[in-house]
Amino acid sequence: MMSNRVTMNQNESVMLQRDTLPMQILSKLMDWIMDGTLKMGEKLNTEELARQLGVSRMPIREALNGLEKMGLAESVPYVGMKLVSLTQEDVLQIYQMRQALEPLVAEKACANITDGDLQELEKIHEDYIQIVREPELDAKKLYLQNRKFHFAVYSISGMDRVCSVIESLWDTLSFFKLIYGRDVIKNSEGVDKIIAEHQSYIDALKAGDSESLRQKLCATLAKRIEGISAESDYYTL
Incomplete structure (x- = not known):
């Protein structure tokens, strides 16, 4: 009888941890929005955020894409990613x-x-x-x-x-x-x-x-x- 148990090798485990990092960064960015650290219309610098959070730029980009999907940020030509401005x-x-x-x-x-x-x-x-x-x-x-x-x-x-x-x-x-x-x-x-x-x-x-x-x-x-x-x-x- 075939077991339904799923095992995860080391590479898969590392990949899963990496996949959760953008979500953790996204959560942190939302916290910064709510406490006023990040303000409406502010530009989101990938390199600066990576330096502040001590991570590479890739999970930062993924987190920023998440912000964009939520309607919290927008990609502006020749400017980059910035938080939305609502009048x-x-x-x-x-x-x-x-x-x-x-x-x-x-x-x-x-x-x-x-x-x-x-x-x-x-x-x-x-x-x-x-x-x-x-x-x-x-x-x-x-x-x-x-x-x-x-x-x-x-x-x-x-x-x-x-x-x-x-x-x-x-x-x-x-x-x-x-x-x-x-x-x-x-x-x-x-x-x-x-x-x-x-x-x-x-x-x-x-x-x-x-x-x-x-x-x-x-x-x-x-x-x-x-x-x-x-x-x-x-x-x-």
Whole structure:
């Protein structure tokens, strides 16, 4: 009988460790974005980053490609890789597009959701609560878990093309949302509000109330739009 056990030789082990290095660098770059070490629009010098982190240029390039895929960086001809610059108008337009699309897929998800989907969503929400209740709050974990929650809902819709567009919008907003998340977690009222929002979405899904879910998402995004319109601090980072 053939064994299913997989063994790894030394070269494969080294390759696996090398493959994880760009992810570690990517995580570090995201930390630097959130603590203000790297700022919006800043050029990302591969050689300088390699020197600072004590690694070769190859994993730095791979990490920068990861930043680009996430919408945090962009490659500019004759300049190189730099962090994105989002104007207030950019952010407003993206939120307005989200307001048009996300309630649509959430409404469809409400019609498709199963008991298994609800259990998975509640587990994601529980993990989210644990993250925001940690003594040392982590804005990056908060952002990623919030994203996981929303797309766990949207994916149930089966509207893959629309979900792909929404994901692209979230990618473009990643820089803004990381900075926003860093400040939100300093405010316990803000944390409680987000937890309540997520729970209200789950309650609407459980009740099969697609209209309520659509209205809740529209209202939440409308408040974000209103807040962004009145705020300018994020755009001078």
